[in-house]
Amino acid sequence: MRRFGAWPAWAFMALFFAVPLAALLPEALGDGGSAFGRLFGNPLFLGALRNTLALGLAAGAVSALVGTCIAIELARQGPARRQWMMTLLGLPLAFSGLVIAYGFILAFGRAGFVTQLLAALGGDPAVIGSWIYSVAGLGMAYAYYLIPRVALSLYPVFANLDLRPVQAARTLGASRARAFWDTVVPEVLPSVLSNACMVAAIAMGTYGTALALVGTQLNILPLMLLAQVSDGGSDFAVAAALSLVLMVVCVLVMGVGDVFTRRRERAAAGAGH
Numbered sequence: 375m376r377r378f379g380a381w382p383a384w385a386f387m388a389l390f391f392a393v394p395l396a397a398l399l400p401e402a403l404g405d406g407g408s409a410f411g412r413l414f415g416n417p418l419f420l421g422a423l424r425n426t427l428a429l430g431l432a433a434g435a436v437s438a439l440v441g442t443c444i445a446i447e448l449a450r451q452g453p454a455r456r457q458w459m460m461t462l463l464g465l466p467l468a469f470s471g472l473v474i475a476y477g478f479i480l481a482f483g484r485a486g487f488v489t490q491l492l493a494a495l496g497g498d499p500a501v502i503g504s505w506i507y508s509v510a511g512l513g514m515a516y517a518y519y520l521i522p523r524v525a526l527s528l529y530p531v532f533a534n535l536d537l538r539p540v541q542a543a544r545t546l547g548a549s550r551a552r553a554f555w556d557t558v559v560p561e562v563l564p565s566v567l568s569n570a571c572m573v574a575a576i577a578m579g580t581y582g583t584a585l586a587l588v589g590t591q592l593n594i595l596p597l598m599l600l601a602q603v604s605d606g607g608s609d610f611a612v613a614a615a616l617s618l619v620l621m622v623v624c625v626l627v628m629g630v631g632d633v634f635t636r637r638r639e640r641a642a643a644g645a646g647h
Contacts, residue, residue, distance in 0.1 A: 412615075
């Protein structure tokens with residue numbers, strides 16, 4: 375295992391990342407890279423990039439905040455209750471993007487039961503029902519299955535958290551909030567930010583839920599890419615260039631999370647010495 379244990383992972387990365395990337399580069403960079411010029415000259419590109427970043431950052435922030443609270447609650451529960459709570463958390467991860475989008479339409483669409491309930495209380499169903507088809511509504515749909523990812527990833531962090539510094543701070547006279555802020559937050563913040571960046575990158579690159587929920591009404595990079603490679607698309611060089619741009623955006627966001635993780639590891643190593 376020490377000698378060959380990493381080979382399956384390397385083979386997977388080569389087959390599903392390196393080979394497709396090697397196929398995209400000649401297509402995107404051919405003809406002097408003119409495909410990037412056509413892409414950046416597209417009047418829809420900047421809006422799609424802005425919407426994609428807003429969608430990813432909003433979904434990542436909401437998912438990290440709610441997922442952290444759930445992870446703290448999981449760590450506080452007994453084994454039996456924690457087991458069924460984790461089972462419930464895993465359910466959204468089993469649903470496809472189409473099922474999630476359909477569920478949100480049934481709940482929050484123009485004829486959804488939540489929309490009709492709010493309309494009975496005096497709300498405008500046209501205004502309420504259109505919200506789910508916006509960037510904010512799509513971000514909420516993404517958060518539905520990204521929150522469990524964050525919670526299940528952060529649960530071990532809080533379950534194995536050393537509470538002795540908190541107790542020492544309380545003994546020295548610190549308030550509960552001040553003890554938590556000075557001892558727990560610095561310990562868990564890198565993990566929380568790293569998970570937020572991870573789910574933000576997932577939200578930026580996902581298109582299944584967006585396609586089922588909003589169709590082509592929302593201008594984001596994944597749907598713009600889908601339009602380029604669908605039956606109506608013909609400029610495959612631009613599609614390749616757009617794929618590379620989307621990949622770079624996602625890699626940069628995940629790289630920010632990796633920076634936080636590495637800083638925590640270096641701090642832990644320094645404290646150990």
